[in-house]
Amino acid sequence: MKLNLIMAGFVSACLLFATASPLQAQSRHKRELKKRVNLALNVTNKKKLPPRTYLNLGLLSNYDYLSGIGINALSSVTHFHSKGFQVAGLTNITGLNTAGFQLSGIANVTGGNAKGILLGGLMNISGRDMNGFAFSGIGNMSAKNNRGFIIGGLTNIHSGNSAGMMLSGIANVTRQTQSGLMIGGLMNASGDTLKGVQLASLTNIAGKANNGVQISALSNITVANRGMQMALCNYSAENKGVQIGFANLSGKGRKGLQFGLFNLSADSLVHQIGCVNISPRTHIQLLISSGNLNKANVAVRFKNKCTYTELGGGAYFFNLDHDLSASAFYRAGVYYPLCSRLEISADASYYHIETLDNKHKGYPARVYALQPRLNLEFRLSRKVGVFASGGYAWTRQYGHNHTFDHKGTFEAGIVLF
Template sequence: MKLSTKMISVFLSGCILAGTTPLYAQMRNNKGLKKGANLAINITNKKKDPPRTYVNLGLISNYPCLTGLGINAISSITHYHSKGFQVAGITNVTGLNAAGFQLSSIANVTGKNTQGVTIAGLMNVTGNSMSGIALSTLGNVTGLDESGVSISGLITVAGRNSSGLHVAGLANVTRRTQRGVVIGGLMNVAGESMNGVQLTSLLNVAGTKNNGVQLAALGNIAVENHGLQLGIANYGDQNRSLQAGIANVASQTSKGLQLGILNISQDSTAHQIGCININPQTHVQMIISGGNLNKVNVAVRFKNRHTYTEWGAGAFYLDLDRKLSASAFYRGGVYCSLLPRLELSADAGFYHIETLDNKNEGLPARLYALQPRVNLEYRLGRKIGIFASGGYSWTRQYGHNQIFDHKATFEAGIVLF
């Protein structure tokens, strides 16, 4: 981070301020910057040590300290401190600390600390800490801590910690701890802990802990999640709070809650609510079955300690005088053991039905069915079992309240694995 700040500072000053010695090494010590060209009118108190300039107007200015007003058409270099109102057509450079208001079309560069409002056409660079408001079209870079409001067209970077509100069109990057709210167009990264809110369209990352809220359209990553992860995909080595999304993954400990379509955890004590829940105790089985409505079905069942979910597809008979239709279905249920090999279960299923050629005979192209069932399953061996089910089915057309068909349903099949 320090190397990046040095390169940016030297590049800007070297390109813009001809005849000025390299800035960064001078700015980070107490000797300030060396003298250079000064094409300006100054009102200065030379009795002070270092001398204080109260009014500065010109093209290029190079003087010890500003306490008041400084306006220059090209650049303004202050060796030590700048306090007040500093405006330059291209760049403002302060050797040590800057406080007040800085405005330039290219860059504002401060060796140590910046306090107040800094507005740059391209970039604001602070060697140590920045507190206040920083606005730029390219980036805001702080060597250590950044606090307050920082808004950048592309990127904001804090070499140590950041707090407050930070908005970047591309990314917000904090080396250690991020507090407050950060909004990034594509990405937000906290190298260690995140104790606030991360909001982005692509990815949020907390290198050590997420103690706040990560909101991303795509995904969130945290080594330890102690807060909320909300996105399409959420990942944490340890999930001790809440993951909510389409896919949630905890590769180690999961003492919290996973809420989504697919939940994966390496912790057998994980709390999971979703369509597919996988943990070390999950038993994945294949089911082949048929019945009076569901003629031929193939499904995969994810069986946990007391619950199970099932995804499948097959052929669906609307009536004896109809042709076969295709269906895809999902079931969720609970079970208990009656005997060592005999289980009783109950579930409810949703079927999506494509009527195929039946639509040419006046039937709707798509239907759906709701089916509650009660099941008995007997294990013949470790890898095979048989079951029989009985329930009821209500079939309806999408967007209509009328029942298209309803009848009792019976099904039997085998369970593999």
């Protein structure tokens, strides 16, 4: 349905362009216009070229130039310019430029520039620029630039630049630069550079660069981000600005900032704040360990310049008279090399624990644990190391302050890669 409406709009625009050219030629060469049906009362000054109509009242009208008021029950067709107040039950069609107020039940169609207030039941279409205020039930289209406040029930599509505010139920699309504010029910797209703000529920797209702000619930996409992106997932091929979201992805850049749970960048100088940060300087390692609380652990460590984070899981162990439980954990810490092969580190861990069969022994179905640690790590070779850790753990039920267990912890293991 959406595609059919857009195609219908493009076809209408093409017909406008085809109509506008011969009309302009008629104006230049003073050729006689074809006689068409005109069921209306007109007050016209025929001494001017083209003749000027100051008052037009009727069923359907077909005349040269409106410079005043035109009210028709069905349609109003103006071959040259329309300046003033024009109302039709179905359509208003102007061959060249429109300036003033237009109201129609279906569509306002202008071959050249449309300036003023356009209220169309379904569509407002301009063959060149659209300036001012435009409202339509389905959409607004212009073949060149848009400047003003544009509201479309479904879509707004402009082939040139956009400046001002666009609001639509589904999508706003600008082929070139967007300056101002875009609010789309689902998406906004700018083919060139964004210099304003895009707000959408699904996605925002800037084809060349984002120099403004992109905010959406799902994703933001651009080639070069020099402004701010805020969404569940943000992507830019080059990031020199700020990305805030659950996942931030970028290619090359120059000291951009990523703030989120998962940050991935091809820029070695990027600033990353999050749970998992990956850049060309990140050393990714595999850790296998065991201890008095965790009988078997497997974790992936993301090690950066002086900090690291870990994601892992394993078998959590309460006491000798309890069965094993399953755990998943996240750990963040800092480290300092004591010499070429030995380093010391400190970290804090959060464990989510599914107690499995232990829920029949007085434990809730799931609990959590907090664990600070001190660690020593020794590199046996470039690819293999060993470590030992000591700390303390507190295990509690979600939503309660009651402590089920607390004890000192010891853990040792190997580091691969």
